[in-house]
Amino acid sequence: MNIIDELEWRDAINQQTDAEGLRELTNEKAVSLYCGVDPTGDSMHIGHLIPFMVLKRFQLAGHRPVILIGGATGTIGDPSGRQSERSLQTLDEIQANVDALSAQLNKLFITEGDNQIRMVNNYDWTHKINVIEFLRDYGKNFSINTMLAKDVVASRLDSGISFTEFSYQILQSLDYLHLYQNEDVQLQIGGSDQWGNITSGLDLIRKKEGAEAKAFGLTIPLMLKADGTKFGKSAGGSIWLDPNKTTPFEFYQFWANTDDRDVVKYLKYFTFLSKERIDELAEKVQSEPHKREAQKTLAEEMTTFVHGEEMLEQAKRITAALFSGDIKSLTAEEIEQGFKEMPTFEATKEPKNIIDWLVDLGIIKSKRQAREDITNGAISMNGERITDLEFEVNDSQAIGGRFIIIRKGKKNYSLVKMH
The missing domain is CATH 1.10.240.10 (Tyrosyl-Transfer RNA Synthetase)
Structure with a gap:
């Protein structure tokens, strides 16, 4: 199955700049393609995975993917999908994020072999360009009228957009041109919000390399859950x-x-x-x-x-x-993971009667209610039902010396940290 056929079956294509031409190209040879991520944080979330899973599929089909970390574009801020200016980070913060994302992507996607996924950082070629070169060699190729018409910019005109974020699409276009010229990259993929940036890159390539330059763009649909809310x-x-x-x-x-x-x-x-x-x-x-x-x-x-x-x-x-309810089978580390979002209380290791302990912590509001719940078998500690009103809680019962799990009824769990 051709990679484009597979992506169509998976409903993973939103727009293509030249569907017929890209299908022909992927049938003819192994294609180099790229997808980028900006280091705005020190971790990706699952929404970021969507285009990279497509990149991986290209690799498995025999093509040659490139992952671009935006060490340069990350200093500017992509206006896509935003209605306000992104807070600028220091170069040290961006570099720390570059290192973290590189390690994360390397673990997930980099493999050995002829068609292994390569990783590049656009800071490596962008930081060498001075402002005069930027304006003469690249800015001259962009029409303000065309840039204003791009959805990514047009959507921000009412709320306002700085020249810094306005220039983002020029920098991303420069990336595509550089990779086309130096890495034989002929396809850029991205989320549907990247369409304007991708087509700007194609325009720049054709102005620099000629109208017949074989370069393509493909976007992936915006993913929404069935209830209409944003995925991830x-x-x-x-x-x-x-x-x-x-x-x-x-x-x-x-x-x-x-x-x-x-x-x-x-x-x-x-x-x-x-x-x-x-x-x-x-x-x-x-x-x-x-x-x-x-x-x-x-x-x-x-x-x-x-x-x-x-x-x-x-x-x-x-x-x-x-x-x-078999809580005792878990380690302290597993308790920490599994009960992270549950109501949490802190207790000293001093021995105390179960009724006083539950009320003093605030797990149960009154001693009368505590007695009633214990008598009715509604209270479990670390998976074991407590029915003795004279039961004494002490630190020896804590899992890993750190945690006691109280369950009231079938679903109401509380995590108690012992210290």
Whole structure:
């Protein structure tokens, strides 16, 4: 299957500058292509993954992808999708983000072999250009009228846009020209909000290299959830690839909780499963939705891809323990992951009667209610039901010497940190 056919089946193409020409080119030879990310933070989130998964598919089809880290463009700020100016970071902050993103992308995408994904930083060629060269050699090729008509700029005219962010599309165009001339790159891919920047780059290439220059652009659709909200967010905020920002358990749970209406789309976008396997899972969504096999498969594939097999197994252990109530099977580290978003209390290691302990911490409001809940068997500590009103809590019961988990009823968990 031609790579373009595969992307079409996966509903991963929004716009192409020359669909017929790109299909012809990808049939003829191994194509060099690129996708970029600006170092505005020290981690990518799952929304950033969308174009890079397409880049990876090109690699698996035998093409030669390039990942561009925007060490230069990151100092400017991409106005795409924003209605206000981005706060400028120091060069040291940007370099720290470049290092962090490079390590993250390297772990996920860089492989050995003839068609390995290469990584470049646009600061390497941009910082050598002085302001006169920039204006004469590049700025002269851009019409203000055309730049104003681009959606990325037009959407900002009412709220205002600085010359700095206005010039972003010139810098990104310069990137495409440089890669076309020096890395034989003939295709740029990006999210749908990058269409204006991509077509500006193609215009610059043709002005510099001639109207017959073979260069192409392809964008990926904006991903929305079935309820119309933006993909990649949870109640706690963005789903990050950095395990220190979003734990592997939280990452796993995000995918496992995917709506039935979205899960097949996500399987197509984010996994490398075959069409046959995805069709099989799609059928299961219709015939056996209660088993959530498609969601479990999606969660397993994505957690393995981003965090590895060991972290997947850990996430599954935490999930199983929460479902069964077998809290004692978890390590302190797993407790920290699994209960990160649950109500948290702090207690001293001083021994105390269970009733006084629960009320003093604020887990239960009154001693009468505490006695009633314990007598009725509604209170569990670390997975074991407590029915003795004289039970004494002490630090020996803390998992890893650090945590006690209280469950009231079936679903109300509280994390108690012992110190």
